[in-house]
Structures are given as structure tokens and as C-alpha cells.
């Protein structure tokens with residue numbers, strides 16, 4: 733069941749993304765909307781929604797014919813998401829996630845980093 737916090741979190745994410753695109757990442761309004769989006773995502777998480785629910789893959793990604801992202805691209809995307817979160821969270825730091833959304837983003841970053849490094853190790857005997 734979709735808790736009302738999920739559509740709110742998605743809308744907050746859209747507003748923040750639009751502000752980041754039009755105003756730039758240093759603009760106070762963009763940073764405020766990003767902080768609101770982070771809080772909304774945390775509330776959605778508290779109601780059982782995962783980060784992927786707030787950030788569904790765009791339709792064109794799900795149907796695209798190009799190859800799937802590489803492990804490195806996934807690792808870097810997780811790194812960017814993790815950094816963007818702790819830059820605005822107020823509770824989390826780079827090495828110490830301190831909120832549910834921050835912990836999930838940190839865990840995804842660590843898992844993708846481990847997967848990438850394990851694949852690199854396999855390639856170099």
C-alpha cells in the first residue's frame with residue numbers, strides 16, 4: 733500500500749531537481765528544497781518505502797535497448813546519491829550515516845563499491 737508520504741516525497745524530489753537544474757546547486761532555494769526532499773524521503777522510508785520507490789527508474793530507462801549501466805556507473809551513481817544526501821541531511825556525515833535514508837544510501841554505496849572492487853579483483857589475477 734502506498735502511504736501518503738510517498739507521493740509527497742516524489743513531488744518534493746521533483747521540485748528539488750527542478751530547482752537544482754534551473755537555479756544551480758549553490759542557490760539557497762535549491763538547497764532548502766533539497767533538504768525538504770531529504771526529509772520527505774526519510775518519512776517515506778519510515779513508512780516502509782525504499783529509496784527506489786522515491787526514485788523510480790524513468791520509464792525510458794526501463795524500456796531502453798542500450799546496455800544496462802556498468803558496475804562502475806552504478807557505484808559512481810551511489811556515491812553521488814550518498815554525497816548529495818549527507819551534504820543536506822544535517823545528521824549524516826560521509827562516514828557515519830545517522831538517519832534511515834542516509835543508512836540505506838550508505839549501504840547501497842558500500843554494496844556497489846564492494847561489487848565493483850570484487851569484479852576488478854577477478855579481472856586482475
Ligand SMILES: [Zn+2]
Nearest residue numbers: 821824831834
Ligand atoms: Zn541523513
